[in-house]
Amino acid sequence: MPSEPTVTLDNCDREPIHTPGAIQSHGVLLAFDATGVLRQASANAAALLAPCTLPALGAALESGHFGSDEALQALLAESLATLAQPDALMPLAQELRVGEQLFDVVPHRSAEGLLIVEFELQPMSAGQLTSFSLMAHRAMDKLKRLNSIDGLLAATVTEVRQLTGFDRVMGYRFRHDDSGDVVAEARTEALEPFLGRRYPASDIPAQARRLYVVNTLRLIADVTTTPVPVQALSPDLLDMSGAILRAVSPIHIEYLRNMGVAASMSISIVVDGRLWGLLACHHYTPRRVPYALRMACDVIGQLLASRVQSLLAGQRADELRTASVLSTRIAEQVLQADDTLSALAAEAPALCQLLHAGAVVIGESGKLRAHGVDGAAAEALLRWLSDRSTTASLQAARGDVLHGHDAAQMPAALRARLAPLCGVLALRFDAAADGWVVLLRPEQIETIHWGGKPIKEYTPGPLGPRLTPRGSFELWKETVRGQAVPWTLLELDLATQLLDGLVRAHAAKLAESIRLRTELLAMLGHDLRDPLQSITMAAHVLQRSPSGDGRGGELGTRIRNSSGRMQRLITQVLDLSRVKSGSGLQLDRRPTDLVALARDLIAEMRLAHPARIVDFDAPPLLMADVDADRLAQVISNLLSNARHHGDQAQPIAVRLYNDSDALRLRVANAAQPIDPAFVPMLFDPFKRAANRERNRSGLGLGLYLAQQMTQGHGGTLAYAYEDGLVVFTVVLPKPKG
Template structure:
């Protein structure tokens, strides 16, 4: 048998937040503990069991009547508990035990495949405890009534202090950063008020928070009393005391309470939705042991309080959710009927900003920007430019949210002041489309209960964290932050983004269906009349007798009809591609050099003012669809003529690298802008509209050319080699899937 000792009491900088407070290896000295296994064999026992219970309990043995006068009663209690441990009955309710002149409250609970029996000394008589029950019932009745949350907390502190007799009872409400603020307080006049003071999250480490949820009431009867060791067999693991009422206290917490001048404490958890929402902390300047039955009444009072707070919060959240849902519905309806997102968003941005409790909003899409609520246009532009400039990784997340924009983007601090809170909903990342809500800086003076930083002091095993020695009021002014975005608001923003995306997808699908139908109609119904117009133009061109005027009219008609036929062909190709039919390539053995020479001659004839220089080898044999490759080259020559600088030749070169045939079309021009390059081979590009030298362009040519080349197993790409814009087509020497001779 060995004495179980608590884990090393020297908590270092590395393990402070991982201190195993659930297995201290000891208990408080106002009671004792016996833990038995499924066979009733004692595995752990408090070192003070003989002194308190007058029963010689030994580790590794069962209890017998010969071990002491109280042993039969204890053995009977343990027998019922062992049956519960085996699953043969429910765990017995708390009871009592008389040992000589002493009364004990007996609490049994099951944990870690062990039955734990705890015996806590009781100092009050049955008559005294009966009065507590009536008082507790009245407190519960008061706390059941609907009230504001702050009023409920204040009432709870007053009722618990009257019930327990503690010198001070405080109600903490935890904030989003896990710091706790004293929202209500009841105290004796001799103590300084703590109402309104805040305590840092580090005062309650993560492992302590978990225990506050699992075991909602905790009593430390005498901060300065020595702990009692648990005895156990050598090599046995420490006993898990997570659910124990007698678990001893972390040395760090003892030091913390001592620095506050506290002699005893009790905490009761306010748990909402299985989360630690708040805490009722009771302090006494000297030792104070609250009877177990009174503590259980306090626990029930806290549950009534938690239920009432949860109902109040649920009603408030339901109201906000209803407001958010209604505003979202209005916006989505507008989006469904609007021609574009930007128009609908700017109409509803002020309403959405109010619902999200934002001070301002902005809507950006491409080069368009609208600001609302006192946000200046320069500040809005600066934010949009920052979003477009590939800033930190936060902007690539589903939503962009921060309560401290100046810290996230220091370059915006001056121009975007006083805006610190930002909630951004991206609706078109490719064109920098954002719906953004903003909150102003909230300058806050925090009244801390002592300077929140822990002290670092040397100890026997090196540096150790110590609780702050002073809990006097310490003020801190916090700037460059705004009120944080709540989980409800973030969820609502995510739902709004999903709805916008669904609207966009539905609109895109409808536009694609309409576009494909239009393409099919244009391609089918216009091709035949255009062919007739072209034939009539040729007749006019050849048979005029009026000095050439009819011939000129015929040439103009021929040129216009040829251009219309090319457009119709592109529409037909686009329709096939978007319908998934492909371009139906007909491959044959083709000499690319002969094909390119013919295309150069045709271009020179059609545009005698344009100089075209060909640099070609003697022969380039390939298996390709000659008409489709001609379509690619004609498109590239046409683009070079439309976009190149006048007075400079268009260069067409072709070479073979062994594995690839490469066809390059060059023209002198400025480099293409990066934002255009990203969508260069996409259909219906915005950059294709408004070109004075190619007014009939629809942005389909390069898209179709790319599809043709890819269909041949090749690639087409853009490069700028000053002063030339270069488009390079690479075609495989041999058809993919075949082996050359």
């Protein structure tokens, strides 16, 4: 005996409700192929259409069938002709007398390319339908004049109930998770109100949701009748997605019976191709609504959907305009302000209002501004966002726009610091400087009034082991915590628009800043060289001139040392200017003995700082094709860094050697490792960090220029920490030949 299948929600989602193999009992279904051969027919066709004769299954339609009724024969002939033209419209439904009864005859094309003709018994007289058509016209005229979504839904449920006579008509609006709220209701006084209740997404399985979009009006006239099977020439079931008489899923029948509903009708509200809402009509005894009246209700539903879509589009346009104005204003302020953070902080209230947030955090290059949240929590938030490996729980609307609304998406410590804020919309405008604008929403403690417990029971149903519909629809309350209102698609679009404008403005400001700084550095470097040379010469004179108190030589030495330091800084500034302007560092490559070059520089350092010990390990000779002056700058910088930042009591170790694939220079000094957070910026210009406390007069250009010069030689400069030593290694290519 095969094992029973596992019972999951997928059982319901896989039910083939579009091919039930049966129809409701108040009509007949016939299906013809393009040659007029009857391929399928409901088992009640002969009885309901008597005394007319019908073609047998597998037989072609002939002129004597259906009592030779000319109107019906013409409708069938036109429909078959249209079947051969997939782009042509099927004839409209017609009211026809077939045999002794009045039917609404509805032709349409099936997914398999068959002509489906449905004969639905008409329960009302023409006079009654005329009265209803006037009511429908008045209802549509009323809807055209309403300008709010809530007002439209409230008016529509009232008008549809007056037209159809259902005991209850509800207007659903679906949420982001496809659960639905009853936002409008018209009912008889005796019924319990369902207004304000929510129903879970599982009440409408995925395939049913698809059919609601394809077939926007659906009538279930009597849940107690037995479906009529459709007989066919082949075992393949007919796709009845567009059929008005399609039989109802046994699961849905049980669902309605559990609610005490005997008849129902649904009208889909489709907005932008998606099931936005639903008008659900319930009656507690069987109820047949004529086809013509249902089509009037369908038109009302389409008018409602059109008005909803128009109002939503208007709201979207208004918010997009607001976002555009704000984006332009932020861009202008970013370009004009001294720093980006100040410009963005000034717009924090406007950002909160546009995106319905409660707080804003703005951060860049380790600095931050917070609006509506304390600084410590804001700092922890930015640290979390900067580590992409810990933010995988957030969704990406685009690469640099992350969002989430559940507190569980955050680490526990951060969650506690931010509480009650838990909704996150993060915009990264500068990856290099870790620039973020983060909007936060507070937790929305919500008591949901469910229409019955929103969890279906996994118990055997009438068709065996499968999901059984909920048996209770009593009010069931649930309190939801730790979640904010989710960010809507419109809000994510607005955030993306704001980010695009901010990125452009920030990039433009950064480019202008770099240009001005480069020009300023070049100007300063050029204009300061002449007076500095004069100061140096005067220092030499003062150092050699006699002085009664002996201080002339000391003052001269101090001036010369200071002017020398200034000269080195100016040289660095000029080199930086060349690199940033794109002209690059000019190299005069010549065969050079690296051992002699390094030995001379070490000797100069020992002379200037006799207390520092330098251990030098090198072969007798090591030739390279380099610019000696530029490489001397690299070695001098590494020696200077080792002297400034290393343990003064420990020697500096310099090793120069010929490796198997390259020439290597290794400078090591005993020290604490460089802060890991600072390592990625180690070779950036103008950096500021705690490990520069002993060299406050520097510009932070040394390592940057040393790296640029090394790369100009086709080599690399790298940092490592090994056995208590800070190690910088220069790797140069071997000379050719």
